[in-house]
Amino acid sequence: MLNYIWMGMILIAVVVGTLTGRIDQVTQAAIDMAKLSVEIAIGLVGIMALWLGIMKIAEASGLIRIIAKLLRPITIRLFPDVPDDHPAIGSIVLNMSANMLGLGNAATPLGLKAMEELQELNPDKKTASNAMVMFLAINTSSVQLILPATVVALMGIVSSQIFITTILATLCSTIAAIVIVKVLEKTKWFALAPATEGAASGDEARSPDDGEGGDR
Amino acid sequence: MIESFTDGLNELARYIIPALIFGIPLYAMAARRVKVYEVFVEGAKDGFTIAVRIIPYLVAILVAVGMFRASGALEVLLNLLAPFLNFIGFPPENLPLALMRPLSGSGSLGLLTDLVNEYGADSMQAKIGATMFGSSETTFYVLAVYFGSVGVMRSRHAVPAGLFADAVGAISAVYLCQWLLG
Numbered sequence: 001m002l003n004y005i006w007m008g009m010i011l012i013a014v015v016v017g018t019l020t021g022r023i024d025q026v027t028q029a030a031i032d033m034a035k036l037s038v039e040i041a042i043g044l045v046g047i048m049a050l051w052l053g054i055m056k057i058a059e060a061s062g063l064i065r066i067i068a069k070l071l072r073p074i075t076i077r078l079f080p081d082v083p084d085d086h087p088a089i090g091s092i093v094l095n096m097s098a099n100m101l102g103l104g105n106a107a108t109p110l111g112l113k114a115m116e117e118l119q120e121l122n123p124d125k126k127t128a129s130n131a132m133v134m135f136l137a138i139n140t141s142s143v144q145l146i147l148p149a150t151v152v153a154l155m156g157i158v159s160s161q162i163f164i165t166t167i168l169a170t171l172c173s174t175i176a177a178i179v180i181v182k183v184l185e186k187t188k189w190f191a192l193a194p195a196t197e198g199a200a201s202g203d204e205a206r207s208p209d210d211g212e213g214g215d216r
Numbered sequence: 217m218i219e220s221f222t223d224g225l226n227e228l229a230r231y232i233i234p235a236l237i238f239g240i241p242l243y244a245m246a247a248r249r250v251k252v253y254e255v256f257v258e259g260a261k262d263g264f265t266i267a268v269r270i271i272p273y274l275v276a277i278l279v280a281v282g283m284f285r286a287s288g289a290l291e292v293l294l295n296l297l298a299p300f301l302n303f304i305g306f307p308p309e310n311l312p313l314a315l316m317r318p319l320s321g322s323g324s325l326g327l328l329t330d331l332v333n334e335y336g337a338d339s340m341q342a343k344i345g346a347t348m349f350g351s352s353e354t355t356f357y358v359l360a361v362y363f364g365s366v367g368v369m370r371s372r373h374a375v376p377a378g379l380f381a382d383a384v385g386a387i388s389a390v391y392l393c394q395w396l397l398g
Contacts, residue, residue: 001375002359009280017287025286033282037274041267049263054240056259057252061244101232111358112266112365119366127370128363136362136374140318140355141381150325151350158337160223162346165392169351172392173385180380184373192372 044108051109055091064090078138078178079131081121088117092135099139102146111139130185130192137177144170266365273364277356281319290315306390309341313348314386318355318379325349343397347389352382 017026058064068075068089075082075089082088091114098107114135122129128136144166152159184190244250284290294311301308309331316324331345355378363371 002371005375006280009284012289013283013287016289016292020288022286022288026283029282029286030279033278034275037278038271041271041274044267045264048267049260052262053256053260054237057244057250057255058240060250060255061248103233111362115362115366128368128372128374133372133374136359137377137381140353140358140378141385142353144350147350151346154329154332155337155346161397162343165347165396166350168392169347169385169389172388173351173381176384177377177381180377184377190373
């Protein structure tokens with residue numbers, strides 16, 4: 001999927017850029033964005049270190065486990081493949097809380113930690129697991145209780161009006177995300193099973209996430 | 217009432233980070249005798265490796281998004297979609313932001329700033345724009361960084377699901393604002 005989107009975006013950019021005479025800007029954007037990517041990543045180092053350090057303490061003290069247990073009734077429906085009290089649940093919950101509170105800086109390190117823990121459970125390290133896709137879909141549709149500081153700065157007093165609409169809109173998109181992920185993960189285009197090609201060899205890899213399976 | 221409630225929440229938000237940085241180690245040390253300093257350093261060590269690991273994925277996605285933005289393809293898409301949008305009552309002024317939101321955080325913030333400058337913060341266009349901005353994330357950036365950090369190549373249904381949720385978010389932002397703030 002990403003292969004096609006990536007190629008498609010670049011192709012469209014070059015074709016449209018040529019037609020509109022903006023090919024120089026396209027070239028410049030490619031160079032600027034490559035530079036910017038490294039700046040973003042390096043800028044993350046310190047914040048990542050800070051939150052990963054705090055997270056390690058939370059883990060060592062058993063806090064993550066407690067949080068994971070408390071929210072198990074919800075998370076078991078969203079992530080049926082992740083075992084009870086696995087640290088991934090704790091990290092996922094903390095990432096979501098950080099997102100809800102508008103703590104973008106804290107959310108990314110916590111989310112990457114969650115991905116790492118989900119990857120431990122993932123039988124095929126190159127392919128996204130159901131739990132990963134669900135986590136990302138909820139994450140990108142971002143339930144938000146606190147408006148981003150940038151929005152408050154821009155909108156001034158009007159911020160309090162859009163507070164309610166923002167929460168409701170984010171609720172709609174999050175519900176849509178959960179439903180569409182659950183629907184799509186079973187369709188033949190996206191299902192994990194190698195059933196479409198080489199069905200015979202795929203059996204052993206199949207069992208762990210077969211819907212109503214035994215790990216509840 | 218709503219105003220004081222939001223103000224209260226935003227006020228509270230200022231204390232969340234300090235409370236976490238202070239509260240978690242305190243609990244660990246007092247209740248579980250964790251060697252907080254050593255454990256912190258142990259965890260912080262991974263910060264660099266993870267940040268560096270996502271660089272190639274970030275470059276790939278951000279370069280493609282940047283080229284797409286610079287080419288003016290968004291405007292072309294806008295013209296193509298215009299008849300459909302008029303049909304469902306989606307304000308055309310808000311479409312660039314809706315299309316930009318999943319691609320670029322800074323780009324969509326720029327568009328929101330334009331809306332506020334052009335129509336004023338109190339206008340319906342700005343309110344819809346701010347709701348769209350606040351209720352959604354930069355989907356492509358998040359996908360690239362999160363999958364990149366663990367080396368996942370096949371994203372399966374993550375992209376279509378993310379974009380579908382973004383579309384639902386954008387459309388509900390329009391209708392909610394028109395209905396509640398109209």
